[in-house]
Amino acid sequence: AVRPVWAPRSQRVDDFDILPLSLLARPRVDVTLRVSGFFRDAFANLIRLFDAAVQAVAALDEPDDLNPLAAKVRDERAALLAAGTAPDAAARQAGWRIFGAKPGAYGAGVQGAIDGRLWQTRADLAEVYLNWGGYAYGGADEGTAARSQFAPRLRQVQAVVQNQDNREHHLLDSNDYYQFQGGMLAAVETLGGAPAASYHGDHSQPDRPRVRTLKEELNRVIRARAANPKWLDGVKRHGYKGAFEMAATLDNLFAFDATSGLIDDHQYALLAEAYLLDPDTRDFVRQHNPHALRDMTERLLEAQQRGLWQEPGAYREALEQMLLDIEEEG
Secondary structure, three states: OEEEEEOOOOOOEEEEEEOOHHHHOOOOOOOOEEOOHHHHHHOHHHHHHHHHHHHHHHOOOOOOOOOHHHHHHHHHHHHHHHOOOOHHHHHHHHOOOEEEOOOOOOOOOHHHHHHOOOOOOHHHHHHHHHHHHOEEEEOOEEEEEOHHHHHHHHHOOOEEEEEEOOOOOOOOOOHHHHHHHHHHHHHHHHHHOOOOEEEEEEOOOOOOOEEEEHHHHHHHHHHHHHOOHHHHHHHHHHHHHHHHHHHHHHHHHHHHHHHHOOOOHHHHHHHHHHHHHOHHHHHHHHHHOHHHHHHHHHHHHHHHHOOOOOOOOHHHHHHHHHHHHHHHHO
């Protein structure tokens, strides 16, 4: 619905053009951004530009079914005015579409809950995500508390999208991916009470972007990287750090399942075989990072206890015996 305008002789976006409906040949899309703390700090100009585009599209006089953003903003502004909110505040709040952590805070809060095992259900993780990211940003806001506005935005979301602009790392390399996309998916589906679509945008080649479902991208990463014998041979050259990377990969896979529910039983089994039940790899981890050996075993058993790995079969006994052996070894 909006096209970027690039500054002359540079690679910077400094303005936007609103495309007419006749050129779009489809309804406009109401987009809510959940920005990271780094993006908030480094690209305040882009936050203001996006907010300006939102307000410009919301001000258009177009049919509700072709401009759902304008329709929602009008309805919410009217409701706020009826409830006694001042006109300026009602207009700002109805137009909030950019949210993030409170000023000075980073992340989405989900990692702390996962690492500390401070959750029982997916709804608990959704609540953490909602509380942590419920601060509004825009031309007139720099982290205004807005949890009560963030929740209905998420409740209306139909598709969760996260873009990646390089292939130097992948979805299971960092906790950011499950925190931000997995956390949003958990919140959207918990609040909305229905499944939502989720997509991964691969923009590592800007001239050839590829969009896959999040499930497809997770499948690719698990098969081509996390369980790839060539990758395992590579990390084994790094001793302690290599074993740490294996444990982090497993932790992030578990957390993606906790937030999104997109990991299958056979994928848990695949990593259990590759990391723990393969004698050579198990001995490597035991020698270079015995804490990682315990952590991975406990994490896979936790996945079973929480019902994420639903039918572990003989893997349960094998992993329980391994944990007993680790405790005996001290």
